[in-house]
Amino acid sequence: MKLLPFLLPALLGASSALATTYPLTLTDDLGRKVTIQSEPKRLISVLPSNTETLCALGVCDRLVGVDDYSDFPAQVTKLPKVGGLYNPNIEAMVAQKPDLVVVSKYGKLAEPLTAAGITVVAVNPETFDDVFSKTQLLGRIVNRETQAKNLVIQMRRDIARTEVLTRAAVRKPTAYYEVDPTPYTVGPNSFIGVLLSKAGAVNIIPASLGDFPKISPELVVQKSPQLILGLDLATAKARPGWAGIAAVKSGRVLKLPAELETILGRPGPRLPQALAGLARLVHPELFR
Incomplete structure (x- = not known):
């Protein structure tokens, strides 16, 4: 127990090291430099994979709109729909007053939304490795880096369990x-x-x-x-x-x-x- 006073600062330091510092500037998947001024509390996701990741990171309750195809987890089906990549409803997005809209690199949504004064970041997982790196990026964007790290670890463990079986195939x-x-x-x-x-x-x-x-x-x-x-x-x-x-x-x-x-x-x-x-x-x- 005598070690506790010495351990606490170290533990607190470790957890705070994974907290996002804002303003956060990053280069998104459109090659744009984007600055996020503060932790986003009202999110719109226009890509089903990003919707699922944001919910897996524990920020589903921050979503105020999703694309027409986002349907998992079930709670996102009750959210306002804002169209798709190629038939977006810009007015519906603006009406939700989002802090941040997470888009794909396809569909050319960044320009009209930015012109409307909305912060836009393109996060577009396409490869196997992207799934993990973009999960961590989204975790950083919404100040859920610890959750993102733990999610990636769990995903890799679950994948490894299946691979153990398939590697044994004759x-x-x-x-x-x-x-x-x-x-x-x-x-x-x-x-x-x-x-x-x-x-x-x-x-x-x-x-x-x-x-x-x-x-x-x-x-x-x-x-x-x-x-x-x-x-x-x-x-x-x-x-x-x-x-x-x-x-x-x-x-x-x-x-x-x-x-x-x-x-x-x-x-x-x-x-x-x-x-x-x-x-x-x-x-x-x-x-x-």
Whole structure:
């Protein structure tokens, strides 16, 4: 007990070291220098992944508006909707008198909102590593750095638990993941591509094609993956030449469950659940 007076200052110093000092100046994902004058108390989020992260950091109650697609956690569905990236309702945003609007780097929202006198920061997680770095950035912006650090630690732990299982898999199937029937797919270095690898699959798409390339359907025929994700078996069978693909012949063509498909479109705090969901599809034998 005699050590307590000496420990308290050290502990208090450690916690205050993670408190944000305002004004805070940072460079956002649009390459703009943004100064946040004080801890924001009225927030608008125009990207579902950022909405989820802000709520996971414990500031859901500060949200006064969200984009049309933000629907998790459930409490955000009761908030005023302010449009989407490409059909924003600027008037609705201004009416909420936000201290800060968190936008994507797409959609060109920064200019009109800044012109209206509103502080805007673009935070746009796109890669696997971005999920962690942008979580910490948002934590810094809203003075929740300790919560952000703890959230990242927990996410990495949950991801590691799934990876322990998938690394033990005897065989790793070659896989094709379809984003839409154009067809667009995912490269191995994309956010989803990294998750696919961690789930114990081998992506047939070369990294040289990019993160979300539009491909020729003939490439899938040529590579003949053992697993196809993102469409149903009947659709795959109906495509010219696809009946001979290994996955089609074995019936390993799987449409994603709706919730998993949603989570995979949102690089945010539900990253561990996204990986676990993919792993169950790739290696169901590990989860029986």
